[in-house]
Amino acid sequence: MNEMTDNSTVGYTTEDGRKIGDTMMEMKKITLRFGGVVAIENISFDIHEGEIRAIIGPNGAGKSSMLNVISGFYNPQEGEVWFHGSKRPPMHPYQVAEQGIARTFQNIALFKGMSTLDNIMTGRMTKMNAGMLSQAIWWGKAAREEEEHRQRVEEIIDFLEIQAIRKTPVGRLPYGMQKRVELGRALASEPKLLLLDEPMAGMNVEEKEDMSRFILDVNDEFGTTIALIEHDMGVVMDISDRVVVMDYGKKIGDGTPAEVLANQDVIDAYLGVSND
Amino acid sequence: MAQSNAALESIPALLARNAATFGDKAAYREKEYGIWQRWNWGQVAKEVEELALGFLNLGIHEGDFVAIIGRNRPYFYWAMAAAQSVGAIPVPMYQEQNAEEMAYVLGHCGARFVVAEDQEQVDKVIDVQDELHQFEHMVYIDPRGLRKYDHRRLHEFSHVQEQGRAARDEFLPELKARIERLNLDSTCVMLYTSGTTGKPKGVVLSNRNIITTAQSSCEFDNLGPGEDVLAYLPMAWVGDFIFSIGQAYWTGFCVNCPESPETMMTDLREIGPTYYFAPPRFFEGQLTSVMIRMEDSGRFKKWLFDKFMGVARKYGPDILAGKSVGLKGRISYALGNLFVYGPLKNTLGLSRVRVGYTAGEAIGPELFEFYRSLGINLKQLYGQTEATVYITQQPDSDVRSDTVGVPSPGVEVVIRDNGEVYYRSPGVFVEYYNNPESTADTKDAEGWVATGDAGYFEKDTGQLRIIDRAKDVGKMADGGMFAPKFVENKLKFFPDILEVVVFGAGRDMCTAFVNIDLTAVGSWAERNNVAYASYQELAGHPEVYSAIAEHLEEVNKSVAQDEMLSGCQINRFLILHKELDADDGELTRTRKVRRKIIGEKYADLIDALYSGKSEIYTETEVTYEDGRKGSISATLEIRDVPVVPVNQKVAAE
Numbered sequence: 001m002n003e004m005t006d007n008s009t010v011g012y013t014t015e016d017g018r019k020i021g022d023t024m025m026e027m028k029k030i031t032l033r034f035g036g037v038v039a040i041e042n043i044s045f046d047i048h049e050g051e052i053r054a055i056i057g058p059n060g061a062g063k064s065s066m067l068n069v070i071s072g073f074y075n076p077q078e079g080e081v082w083f084h085g086s087k088r089p090p091m092h093p094y095q096v097a098e099q100g101i102a103r104t105f106q107n108i109a110l111f112k113g114m115s116t117l118d119n120i121m122t123g124r125m126t127k128m129n130a131g132m133l134s135q136a137i138w139w140g141k142a143a144r145e146e147e148e149h150r151q152r153v154e155e156i157i158d159f160l161e162i163q164a165i166r167k168t169p170v171g172r173l174p175y176g177m178q179k180r181v182e183l184g185r186a187l188a189s190e191p192k193l194l195l196l197d198e199p200m201a202g203m204n205v206e207e208k209e210d211m212s213r214f215i216l217d218v219n220d221e222f223g224t225t226i227a228l229i230e231h232d233m234g235v236v237m238d239i240s241d242r243v244v245v246m247d248y249g250k251k252i253g254d255g256t257p258a259e260v261l262a263n264q265d266v267i268d269a270y271l272g273v274s275n276d
Numbered sequence: 277m278a279q280s281n282a283a284l285e286s287i288p289a290l291l292a293r294n295a296a297t298f299g300d301k302a303a304y305r306e307k308e309y310g311i312w313q314r315w316n317w318g319q320v321a322k323e324v325e326e327l328a329l330g331f332l333n334l335g336i337h338e339g340d341f342v343a344i345i346g347r348n349r350p351y352f353y354w355a356m357a358a359a360q361s362v363g364a365i366p367v368p369m370y371q372e373q374n375a376e377e378m379a380y381v382l383g384h385c386g387a388r389f390v391v392a393e394d395q396e397q398v399d400k401v402i403d404v405q406d407e408l409h410q411f412e413h414m415v416y417i418d419p420r421g422l423r424k425y426d427h428r429r430l431h432e433f434s435h436v437q438e439q440g441r442a443a444r445d446e447f448l449p450e451l452k453a454r455i456e457r458l459n460l461d462s463t464c465v466m467l468y469t470s471g472t473t474g475k476p477k478g479v480v481l482s483n484r485n486i487i488t489t490a491q492s493s494c495e496f497d498n499l500g501p502g503e504d505v506l507a508y509l510p511m512a513w514v515g516d517f518i519f520s521i522g523q524a525y526w527t528g529f530c531v532n533c534p535e536s537p538e539t540m541m542t543d544l545r546e547i548g549p550t551y552y553f554a555p556p557r558f559f560e561g562q563l564t565s566v567m568i569r570m571e572d573s574g575r576f577k578k579w580l581f582d583k584f585m586g587v588a589r590k591y592g593p594d595i596l597a598g599k600s601v602g603l604k605g606r607i608s609y610a611l612g613n614l615f616v617y618g619p620l621k622n623t624l625g626l627s628r629v630r631v632g633y634t635a636g637e638a639i640g641p642e643l644f645e646f647y648r649s650l651g652i653n654l655k656q657l658y659g660q661t662e663a664t665v666y667i668t669q670q671p672d673s674d675v676r677s678d679t680v681g682v683p684s685p686g687v688e689v690v691i692r693d694n695g696e697v698y699y700r701s702p703g704v705f706v707e708y709y710n711n712p713e714s715t716a717d718t719k720d721a722e723g724w725v726a727t728g729d730a731g732y733f734e735k736d737t738g739q740l741r742i743i744d745r746a747k748d749v750g751k752m753a754d755g756g757m758f759a760p761k762f763v764e765n766k767l768k769f770f771p772d773i774l775e776v777v778v779f780g781a782g783r784d785m786c787t788a789f790v791n792i793d794l795t796a797v798g799s800w801a802e803r804n805n806v807a808y809a810s811y812q813e814l815a816g817h818p819e820v821y822s823a824i825a826e827h828l829e830e831v832n833k834s835v836a837q838d839e840m841l842s843g844c845q846i847n848r849f850l851i852l853h854k855e856l857d858a859d860d861g862e863l864t865r866t867r868k869v870r871r872k873i874i875g876e877k878y879a880d881l882i883d884a885l886y887s888g889k890s891e892i893y894t895e896t897e898v899t900y901e902d903g904r905k906g907s908i909s910a911t912l913e914i915r916d917v918p919v920v921p922v923n924q925k926v927a928a929e
Contacts, residue, residue: 154307154311156311159420163538164542206902220421221420
């Protein structure tokens, strides 16, 4: 299978002068069905290293399903997922996570009774090697390991400016803060590819601005590739390098924000089109 | 130490002494990554030297101004000492200022160098750099988000130090020569006043001002190298400079910097300062939160708290002042200390406080008593930037809530005929930078400085009492004295009132705008099932209005007692539909009310107060944090308050 998508597999330079690497992940002709419902139909697109890639579309367009395919939660009936130049066999989500892909969820999936610190610490799970016994008696490797992980977690807490809620149970935090903690947990696994499912849903303008800044900073500071789903068109156009537009499970547009905005199919999908 | 004092004529000289005498002692701590990082005096001397060499490498001249923009962090204190070492003058600024306000200060002093904290501050300076002809180099601490900026004039703090280290041999002789040239008359720092009236003025303070003041104030309170302070108040404020640099370098005590402004309370608890300063607003906030939490606690705990707070009120102040108290009192107080005061002080982070000060505003008597009765040595201080803080302060043996103490060591205080307070001291500022007229207006040829406050000395105790700003003290239409602050302060002591502005100069009666305290009133609303969606809605609630009206009535009764000011009772009031905000220019950055601006902005509301209307519709422009503007509108209720009739004095009497 060597078919090319519309996009080149080699790197490019964005308008603001950022260097984007070669293709990191490629979705080839993905089709996903739930019984008779076709959630995703024959969609191909790629994600380059270091890029902020957005997936947009009206409700029910299949965006979250797409993200779930990437994160290994769904296995598509047809098509292939290529990651770092090799075809990915069907995998469990934890195996995908071990490959360096982390995500946040549309409806926040944190441990509500645990503190911010502990929640982010769970993001380090894939990096912990000490045996159960050693962890239980807190000695030797386990102690050393935890210190290392704690340091990394503290750096993330500093990065996201959430020092003041370090010890607060996340269930007591406002929604916008919980979103930030969830981002922190995803970052804790030091992902190469970060999947954000509607990171700004339900936020006010100020919170959205903060979150946009964090997403840009994550990309800039850690070089993390980011794929995000978002409803707020303003945000998407401001922060992403390239955008995939989906509607009823099909891809109807792909390109830079400017290209996508000029695409008639996209305008029709968003504004509706009369049937006469 | 007396003979060595001769050479200690600058901050860099004090730093060298500290590094030599107690190089291993903690000088700075900052919480970062959840852990308290520590630097001893030896390390600080090295950090400062490297930065100073780096400054030389960037071509800094003697007499250049170095603006410091950021929250309290060790790096900024080092930057100030480094600037002084190379003969430059540090100008700490309020980091919350918007770009426009910063442009004024940066332009006024012609800062060639800026040391800024992060991208946010760097962006603000870049926004206005075209207006700043003298600006050349900016140094930042946090590189986040700044990687792709044009780095021709932008430098990372650690890189400047690295370059300084690399060029040590080349620049060290020059650095030493420049430090040598510093003496008591060289400028130590320039601090901008907050600008309650008009544009901020640059107050030039010499090494003599800072060092003599630090010395005498440390002796007054017996401060030593063992103290711990928490540096959390704005660096642009003279108090922070005298505590965190002046006194810290003089005695060698440790300055602790919080992790972030939001974690300040936790950090305070962890550090447990021994020497502590906070404005009344802060103590009030703490007390409010204690009271709210006590309301929510179990019945037994509440009973215990109430019982022992009664004991504390009865015996606490006397025990603290060292007066004789009976055995019964002492035993009850000791029990209270075990069950209530000790744990409470620990929670507040005030267990170790040996000397605590409050200043800036009048403090409510109940609030003041509360802290003193717990055994916290909280005292009052009266001062200003032009005096290098200290004008009067209270000795441990004579502390009261309604006075500001006796003249500080070395300070002479007199009250002139118009009631205004004047002082003269070694701390008196050199001048307002580039503003000889204002300097001449404030400081006369003999060195006496007008405070702008009206006050008087109590005959029997010799303590100073401040009534109000001298220029705010006016006359009412009937010739009676009008002192708005006097009434406002009485009102602000109620926990549900955040801010009050009283009007009445030249009028036949006094009226007031009130801002409610959202925390206190919000908690009341929660307990009484009052639903509200915004500040505006809660502020307009009829029950809130009634509660405020009751407070006003109570205050009127107390004001009526005062012979001179009985005309200042509030006749009518309204609760404002928005909180007064520094972003809208209604308050200064230190949260003082700007009467003139409020008077102009809300002229329609003032008219309504004096025209007998019972409600008024108004629209107000507001500025959001990011600088955009919007407007809010509301219909405000105006209420009358009963006043106590005052017997007219017969003229012949």
